[in-house]
Amino acid sequence: MGHLAESAGVLHNVSDQFFNGVTLGMLYILVALGLNIILGLMGVINFSHGAFFMLGAYMAFTLAPHVGFWPSMFLAALIIGAFGMLFESTLIRPLYRRIPEYTLLLTYGTAMIFEQIVRRVWGDDAVRYPNLPNYLSGSIELGSFQFPIYKDVFLVLITVLILAGVWLLVNKTNIGMIIRAGTRDAEMVKILGINMPVMFTLVFGIGSFMAGLAGALAAPVYAIIPSLASQWIILTFVVVIVGGIGSFWGAIVGGLIIGILSSLMELISPPAVELTGFIIMGLILLVRPRGIFGVEGLFE
Amino acid sequence: MKSRRAAPWITLVAIAAGLILLPLFMPGGSLDLNPLSGNRFPFHAGFIDLATTVLVFALFALGFNMLFGHSGELSFGHAMFFSIGAYAPALYTKGFKVDIAGLHLHHDATNNGFIALVLALGFVLLWAFLLARLIVPRSSGIYYSMITMAFAQVIYFITFRWSELTGGEDGIQGIARPVLPGLPANWLANSTHFYIFTAVVAFVAIAANYWIVRSPFGSVLHALRENRQRARFLGYDVNRYRVNAFVLSALFPAVGGWLWTYLQQAINPDAGGIDYSGRVVMMSLLGGIGTFVGPMIGAFVYWDIQNSVAQQWKYWPAALGAVFVVFVLAAPAGIAGAFVAFQRYGFANSIRRLFSREARLETDLAEELPAREGGP
Amino acid sequence: MSVAAPAASYAFKTTNLTRSFAGFKAVNDVSIEIPRGGVRTIIGPNGAGKTTFFNLLSGLLPPSNGHVFFEERDITDLDPYRRARLGIARSFQITNIFNKLTVYENVRLAVQANYDGKANFFLPTRRMGDLHARTAEILRDIGLFDVSGGLAENLSHGDQRRLEIGLVLARDPQVLLLDEPLAGMSPTETHATVELIQRISPGRTILLVEHDIDVVMSISTTITVMQTGQILAVGTPDEIRANEAVQRAYLGGLA
Secondary structure (H helix, E strand, O other): OHHHHHHHHHHHHHHHHHHHHHHHHHHHHHHHHHHHHHHHHHOOOOOOHHHHHHHHHHHHHHHHHHHOHHHHHHHHHHHHHHHHHHHHHHHHHHHOOOOOHHHHHHHHHHHHHHHHHHHHHHOOOOEOOOOOOHHHHOEEEEOOEEEEHHHHHHHHHHHHHHHHHHHHHHHHOHHHHHHHHHHHOHHHHHHOOOOHHHHHHHHHHHHHHHHHHHHHHHOOOOOEOOOHHHHHHHHHHHHHHHHOOOOHHHHHHHHHHHHHHHHHHHHHOHHHHHHHHHHHHHHHHHHOOOOOOOOOOOOO | OOOOOOOHHHHHHHHHHHHHHHHHHOOOOOOOOOOOOOOOOOOOHHHHHHHHHHHHHHHHHHHHHHHHHHHOOOOOOOHHHHHHHHHHHHHHHHOEEEEEOOEEEEEOOOOOHHHHHHHHHHHHHHHHHHHHHHHHHHOOHHHHHHHHHHHHHHHHHHHHHOHHHHOHHHOEEOOOOOOOOOOOOOHHHOHHHHHHHHHHHHHHHHHHHHHHHHOHHHHHHHHHHHOHHHHHHOOOOHHHHHHHHHHHHHHHHHHHHHHHHHHHOEEOHHHHOHHHHHHHHHHHHHHOOOOOOHHHHHHHHHHHHHHHHHHHOOOOHHHHHHHHHHHHHHOOOHHHHHHHHHHHHOHHHHHHHHHOHHHHHHOOHHHHHHHHHOOO | OOOOOOOOOEEEEEEEEEEEEOOEEEEEEEEEEEEOOEEEEEEOOOOOOHHHHHHHHHOOOOOOEEEEEEOOEEOOOOOHHHHHHHOEEEOOOOOOOOOOOEHHHHHHHHHHHHHOOOOOOOOOHHHOOOHHHHHHHHHHHOOOHHHOOOEHHHOOHHHHHHHHHHHHHOOOOOEEEEEOOOOOOOHHHHHHHHHHHHHHOOOOEEEEEOOOHHHHHHHOOEEEEEEOOEEEEEEOHHHHHHOHHHHHHHHHHHO
């Protein structure tokens, strides 16, 4: 009997960690895809992307008590998206004619500023998200397994919806076509009379929107602290490297792999959890230098 | 070009003079120029230690700049070498006992500064070489920056999580300073003495860096920065140079880390964190990327700002962030670049350039600066 | 393979050389021998695959299929820098120099590449024998000695093109691949550059992609005509001028 209970316990642990990993993976996907859209389409690396994620979480936390759950999610993402557009048009745009490394330096600096602003406004300590609506706060029970609705169902559904939206936007709309053409041949698009700077601002807004949304979605699940920004940006880089720079499917596969495997690592060796992603990255680099879905020579 | 480069010995004499005078420029020193610094260190050891800190980071920045400034590749993870260079001597000096995979590793406390340095350089050399062989053929540009940043986190998490060996978050404390042959055992315990020791080491390292950057090898790095494809078609084994540049540039942070351990007599995982990597990028940017003295000036200005602002304002990292933004947008050539501009365009015209688009368009200083390293 | 030709009777040989880009065959199944010596020009309409062919010979691109031989040696998988060391040097259609370095430094780096692996690069350049003398010689050869202290980016377009030829010459290569060296030059510059090419050609093989048909006709030993990734004809200028297929496809009104 004791033996059986023990193995059932192990199974529950594995299942819990697996679904924790899926949750984490969903958020990685959203953040990484946002970064990847900007990176792949514009060749710009935004280190402040992690700060946008963090700001999204704080926005959702602040707005939820006043406007309610759904509007707070939506508004948080929208505010971050709009902020991203402002950010791109004022600070990033002057750097397009320089080597891309300078955007990394600039956005690193702004990330420092954003983090301090958050500390000033919301304090250094973690803040807790207010209660979720009742219909999202419970769990679904299947046999002896429990699946928290928000984390294991709602978050996954929302992510899938957003991914479908982004895929349609990039592949099936005029905007997407223009953007993709513009990254290959900006001159040609300009000749056609399309305003590329506006397109770039829009792309940056979409990418930032996704970071903000991911932050808002993460707010009820994780402790909301200022250091989320730097923690997440590096993991996002790892997801992007593993999946392949600029790749839609790469962000998805990379996010899931790293989310799930690093969660499962919790069962094997807790101190090594943070290392999981980097080990995967090292191995991927060895066998597929451009990432799982990477394109050869995209950033030569 | 009209302005010729100074002869090597003039530069090195100037560096030596700078090393001797540096403590006086620190907050509380008699040549302190920073209006914000006040007189918080009325001539005691504090400002001398700060001067030592500046030197440690000058070495760190010098290594970083060899890579980004001279060969054009931005490593956003150079703190990993600083950290390894600090932990290796710390563990060697303090001793450790660990069980790993059934092996019992044990080392007693040993105080030998020279062997500690060899260990710091050795481990950094090994890690840098393996890493360079992994990432150099597989990445370039911002991809390279992202990968170096990620691998630096590996070192950070190892030092952070492997508590048995590294003391985890708290790190290692109570590390004895080395004993120099022929001097009393606690000679280096004195701040001024330790500064002298650091300055001598720094001078040797700076001279070595100067030598490398100005050698034919250094020219090849400039060629890689300007046009990697052209260098390749001239017959240069580009990736070999990139690996060598990476490894060489890692050795300077290693020496810095070695000194850092002894200066602080303690070490914690922060030394390998993204903040430290970013800091050194900032120092180079502040001082002037691709110039020889720039990173050293940057290290000084950074610590001067940090030390005066941090004491008075809790959110001082925001000021550092603002420095990044302002310098990237308005003065990517840094302070050294500004001096070059004053020399070239005159003070008034240089200021005009800052605000006038036309004046700037004539020649973009940021782009022109690296060329000063060239010339017959 | 058939019986080998006498040693090094050709500079380049390709067998079934093919390169496709997303299904489009820019170079399609080209098997050709390019003899040693002389000025060997490749002409053809835009998109004929001339530059891609150059890129395959110099190693900028790996072929999708087929092989490249250089003097009996299969160099298909050789990195460009190794090809350069074998004596293959190339210039590019878009000027490819070290813009932010001085003209002198440009050429010096090119000469210095000869010593890579032979001399210690951490020692001063005076250990490298005639490095500076050779640099000065090349600078005189290409007529840029007097401006060698200035930045390469400040040179006129024609001088930049000539500087690139100087870089290519530094290794004293057996084979030079020059991709449209005259593009965008004024008549005076063109004249000087043609003279330069003729002066350096003895004892070397020069592969040329060029559009200026008068120059091509006057300096070429043989002309290879490419069309849609394939070789349409090979012959002396007179033969090419008389070739009907070429006239139809390319020369058109000129003939």
